[in-house]
Amino acid sequence: MTAGITRRTTAKSAQTRITAISALAVAGALLLAGCGDQTNSADEGDSNESSSAPLAGKLPASIRSEGVIKVGSDIAYAPVEFKDESGKTVGFDPDLAAAMGEKLGVEFKFENGTFDNLIGGLRSKRYDIAMSAMTDTKDRQEGVDSETGKKVGTGVDFVDYFSAGVSIYTNKGKTQGIKTWSDLCGKKIVVQRGTVSHDLAKAESKKCGGKKIAIESFDNDQQAQTRLRSGGADAGSSDFPVAAYAVKTSGGGKDFELVGEQVEAAPYGIAVAKGNEELRDALVAALDAVIKDKTYEKIIKKWGVQAGAVTAATVNGGK
Structure with missing residues (x-):
């Protein structure tokens, strides 16, 4: 604060000054108390933010x-x-x-x-x-x-x-004896491109000798399911949770069935x-x-x- 103060020498002036100083002291104490409360509130805010997103x-x-x-x-x-x-x-x-x-x-x-x-x-x-x-x-x-x-x-x-793991599924009631990947030799499978199912189908096909697996790959699994559902393939493959969900929900559970055990967990x-x-x-x-x-x-x-x-x-x- 830069305002000037005029010195007063009379008793009345002195008393006035004492009263003013006391008032300033009280005001200062209240101000400090207020600042203290604000600091605590800020700390509490930081603490709450930290606890809501601790990491x-x-x-x-x-x-x-x-x-x-x-x-x-x-x-x-x-x-x-x-x-x-x-x-x-x-x-x-x-x-x-x-x-x-x-x-x-x-x-x-x-x-x-x-x-x-x-x-x-x-x-x-x-x-x-x-x-x-x-x-x-x-x-x-x-x-x-x-x-x-x-x-x-x-x-x-x-x-x-x-x-x-990875599972194989077929149209319901049309398993054609498929239980394992080797049973797919000479048959057609639909898969999502770039997945482990796709890799397994290609690897298994190399073991099939003259009866390779015909593999049709799609951008996503729903497209593969649609192809199988329409009769365009003998089997499909995807990760077990996805295959199990398709079996449970597609056509109210009437479209597909799981065959064999999941592999490659x-x-x-x-x-x-x-x-x-x-x-x-x-x-x-x-x-x-x-x-x-x-x-x-x-x-x-x-x-x-x-x-x-x-x-x-x-x-x-x-x-």
Whole structure:
């Protein structure tokens, strides 16, 4: 404060000055008390923010400031991720991502893409992560084409969150004796392009001798199901949760049936570009947190996929 003060020497002036000083002291005390309350309120606000998103500080600063994790996903793989009748993205993956987002203080925003282009979308930074029932394999970790064995990219890191095998299904009542992959020799199978089912079909066909497996691949699993339903193939294959869901729901349970046992059980992983360890490790922490507080358990029960539950996050657990 820069205003000047005039010194007064009379008794009346002195008394006036004492009264003024006392008033200023009281006002100052009230002001300090008010400031103290404001400091406490600010601290409480920070504390509340921290408790509502306890793992926010683990994220890269760029993602934390945007408040969004961009998720590449093939949203046509019920019950893992798919569009409901209103067009909303639903399923096991979106529910799990939302729960993890609460721990991290960000929104997981799903963007639809073709499955076999999702890892490329990570390389081009179109997506921050890929979460799409993607099986964690060594080839994907190392950027190797599973058919040719050639290096095609830098690879990705996976945060494993589920375990699933691969199943075969047929039109109901038309199994044609199919129980194993070797029974498919000389027959036609429909699959989603770029999946483990696609890889297994190609590998099995090489063992068939003169009766190769005719393989028809599609951009998404729903297209493959439609082809099989119309009689355009002898069998279809997809991950067990997806095949089981199709058997249960398609045509009210009258269209398809599972045949044989699921094979090649392996982890689903959230894919993160190599070199993005900070984001990867934040996802690990968030997944472990929702497993620990039982949110994970509630989600897998909701979607009927308890058989694939994991007890902790794992990085690059695929073989």
